[in-house]
Amino acid sequence: MKYYLLPFKFTRIGDHEVFVNEVGDMLHAPIGTAEQIVNRTIEDPELYKSLVANFFISEIRIPALLDVYAERLAEKKRFLDDYTALHIFVLTLRCNQNCIYCQASSRDEHCAASSMSRENMRLAVQHMFKSRSQYLTMEFQGGEPSLEHDLFLYGIELAEEINQTEHRHLTYVLCTNSINLTDEVMATCKQYNVLISTSLDGPSWLHNQNRGKQDSYEKVVKGITKAREILGADRVSALMTASELSLNYPIEIVDEYHKLGFTSIFLRALNPYGKATDNADWEAYTNRFIEFYKQAFEHIIELNKQGHVMIEEYAAIILRKLLTPWCTGFVDLQSPAGIVNSVLIYNYDGYMYASDESRMLAEENDFTFQIGKLSESYENLVYSPKVKEWSKVWNNEAIAGCSDCALQAYCGADPVRNHSTQGDLYGFRPTSLFCKKNKAIIEYIISCVIDRYDELMPIFRNWIR
Amino acid sequence: MKLSIDRQIYSDACISKVVYWLSAQYAIERTLDGTIETLSISRNDGHPFDETELRSQCLRLLNDYKLRQTIDDETRDIRTILYAKAFADDENLTVE
Numbered sequence: 001m002k003y004y005l006l007p008f009k010f011t012r013i014g015d016h017e018v019f020v021n022e023v024g025d026m027l028h029a030p031i032g033t034a035e036q037i038v039n040r041t042i043e044d045p046e047l048y049k050s051l052v053a054n055f056f057i058s059e060i061r062i063p064a065l066l067d068v069y070a071e072r073l074a075e076k077k078r079f080l081d082d083y084t085a086l087h088i089f090v091l092t093l094r095c096n097q098n099c100i101y102c103q104a105s106s107r108d109e110h111c112a113a114s115s116m117s118r119e120n121m122r123l124a125v126q127h128m129f130k131s132r133s134q135y136l137t138m139e140f141q142g143g144e145p146s147l148e149h150d151l152f153l154y155g156i157e158l159a160e161e162i163n164q165t166e167h168r169h170l171t172y173v174l175c176t177n178s179i180n181l182t183d184e185v186m187a188t189c190k191q192y193n194v195l196i197s198t199s200l201d202g203p204s205w206l207h208n209q210n211r212g213k214q215d216s217y218e219k220v221v222k223g224i225t226k227a228r229e230i231l232g233a234d235r236v237s238a239l240m241t242a243s244e245l246s247l248n249y250p251i252e253i254v255d256e257y258h259k260l261g262f263t264s265i266f267l268r269a270l271n272p273y274g275k276a277t278d279n280a281d282w283e284a285y286t287n288r289f290i291e292f293y294k295q296a297f298e299h300i301i302e303l304n305k306q307g308h309v310m311i312e313e314y315a316a317i318i319l320r321k322l323l324t325p326w327c328t329g330f331v332d333l334q335s336p337a338g339i340v341n342s343v344l345i346y347n348y349d350g351y352m353y354a355s356d357e358s359r360m361l362a363e364e365n366d367f368t369f370q371i372g373k374l375s376e377s378y379e380n381l382v383y384s385p386k387v388k389e390w391s392k393v394w395n396n397e398a399i400a401g402c403s404d405c406a407l408q409a410y411c412g413a414d415p416v417r418n419h420s421t422q423g424d425l426y427g428f429r430p431t432s433l434f435c436k437k438n439k440a441i442i443e444y445i446i447s448c449v450i451d452r453y454d455e456l457m458p459i460f461r462n463w464i465r
Numbered sequence: 466m467k468l469s470i471d472r473q474i475y476s477d478a479c480i481s482k483v484v485y486w487l488s489a490q491y492a493i494e495r496t497l498d499g500t501i502e503t504l505s506i507s508r509n510d511g512h513p514f515d516e517t518e519l520r521s522q523c524l525r526l527l528n529d530y531k532l533r534q535t536i537d538d539e540t541r542d543i544r545t546i547l548y549a550k551a552f553a554d555d556e557n558l559t560v561e
Binding site: 004005010034071073 | 482485486487488489528529530532533535536537539540543544546547548550551552
């Protein structure tokens with residue numbers, strides 16, 4: 001049998017060998033097939049045709065459709081052409097909640113000197129427009145950003161003013177706990193079509209315990225209802241963070257989202273920053289989170305089978321990478337990594353940071369990912385020696401443990417996480433919990449596609465539509 | 466536990482990748498005598514382990530990495546062309 005190999009990677013999931021080509025297309029076959037492909041002893045003619053058709057092997061040295069394949073590869077990395085699109089403005093560390101897992105080191109809402117100055121907001125907005133991206137997302141975070149309404153409004157008005165001549169596509173997102181959605185805040189959201197991204201951890205008893213307040217749930221639900229009435233239900237989304245306590249209640253959490261009329265949920269693990277670092281055993285947490293994820297996921301599938309729309313957003317991201325030709329724009333699972341390439345942080349302290357997690361580290365006096373003062377020029381900041389140094393470790397195609405991994409196309413590089421959990425930017429995959437969690441969940445989703453194709457693909461197609 | 470590997474069958478790179486993944490749990494000393502490399506393996510935590518199972522795991526990993534290396538070696542040039550076509554801003558990169 002005469003053919004040429006094309007680049008691909010393989011792994012084993014369950015009873016299958018899974019093959020992934022350079023653009024993330026996946027095929028599966030019985031164990032032992034990789035050896036057959038390499039040794040040119042493929043026995044199954046249908047498999048042979050699939051391998052040729054999907055750019056795993058070629059009957060001629062240079063495939064006739066190589067240009068098409070190259071264009072597909074470029075499309076998978078199209079986020080690089082978009083330059084930095086997500087710009088996070090941390091207006092303040094002041095907060096009106098006391099979450100047990102707070103990753104942002106929030107402070108009391110009456111605390112002074114922990115909010116962004118108007119001058120730094122002006123500089124930050126100017127930096128945002130230096131990005132060449134035609135699509136700019138201005139995301140307001142905290143603390144609780146709604147406590148700084150004047151600054152929030154000032155930032156949007158500045159962006160609108162500059163955009164009179166820039167003509168970019170602007171999107172505004174307010175990341176809020178929904179407790180302080182005053183008429184003033186909602187009027188600004190209505191006027192500028194601001195999306196509300198809120199957080200809800202589950203049923204009232206669980207949510208209130210996570211938030212360290214007796215009445216948080218009632219206030220959040222009231223805020224969500226108000227935001228939906230004024231902005232429309234499709235302008236309000238929520239995500240949950242799985243505290244250690246939450247891990248015992250996957251079904252209850254999903255049911256709460258369903259009860260409140262949400263059609264999607266992002267099952268999000270804790271990250272090791274801020275108060276969350278108090279967590280005693282991250283390995284045990286990660287193992288429990290993986291089981292929590294699977295149980296919640298199966299319950300979401302059951303809801304879908306009953307005719308309810310409920311999307312698990314993390315799975316939807318992986319499925320888009322697996323089943324569509326497009327890149328997802330999800331900065332946490334990206335190579336080159338999201339830091340600087342796709343996201344920049346303008347912090348309340350007047351400094352630019354590489355990612356949301358980078359500014360969280362700064363609150364623990366770790367300024368590794370502080371890029372520089374907002375008063376410096378954009379070029380000096382984003383092309384600084386520091387950023388160039390990070391670029392050596394932000395491709396999972398080029399780091400040990402990832403470069404051979406068959407799941408590479410669906411995963412990402414995270415030098416900030418490597419630094420914070422393992423003490424160096426490069427990281428060590430055999431003990432990386434980022435690797436362990438992502439690998440377990442991605443393999444689980446792939447096994448769903450392979451082993452339960454007829455049962456789950458109609459649901460998955462709806463999720464990625 | 467000791468595991469002898471013929472470098473004429475499995476390259477240094479293949480063996481290094483196996484050692485890399487095992488090193489989370491095992492301390493591995495590598496010695497080379499001619500073409501035979503010997504891995505001396507013990508648990509990092511000193512606990513006993515199933516040597517038969519580990520030997521089987523090592524051989525499976527070695528064979529997988531050998532296959533991956535063959536794929537990488539045979540596809541290096543076409544991969545370079547593919548990436549150049551995808552990302553180089555040069556419309557003249559056409560294969561004749």
